[in-house]
Amino acid sequence: MSLSDIEQILTRLSADDELRARFVENPFALARELGLSPTRARQLRRQAAERFDSFASTPRERRFVQVNKLLPLTHRVLRERFTRYFDLYVAEHGPPAVERLFGDVLRFAEYLEAKLKDDYLGSGWTLDLLRFEKARVKAADPNRRLVVQTFRHDISRLVRGIARKDKDALLEVVVRRSVAVWWRRRPHDPIRYTVFAAPQLFGRRNR
8 A cells, every 4th residue: 555545544534433443442453454564554553643633533532542641551461351441431430520631540440450350360460560550650640759569470571571562571471579669759850760579589480
């Protein structure tokens, strides 16, 4: 496909609410369905990003975009399950009680964590990933001085592997207690971050 074909797809996205919602949820899957090569799919995503606000035309889409921006790694791992639970959350809780982005995202993260526990994922690393991103959102509040979160797994290795889409690294994620700390000396100071991990005694892996 040529660049003019990409422009035609962008025009379709602007006019078709259903197609636009599918693009917001998973742009690369839709690009493949429309016959784009991986290179053209990346071009489509870049050009779409320049007009992204126009794509997120419904309240649900705008809300989903903002949640995805703050919980990107959890969304990357859960994919359709993330979207399904987001739609259930919106249906059950309605619009945000207050117009605060972080508050809405944190309430959804709490809801999602409860649902994942019901899915019997409590012993896996998915919950640790969600808890990491939830703590990171809390720490982004300029008035918050300290956020501490404990994890069952080596959270540094887990986050790096998912951010890099490194499947081999994920196979090496170990059950290793760790603690992440975000802090700032004064409100509105730059945030600092560090991780402390327990000694790896047995090298037990979570496959």
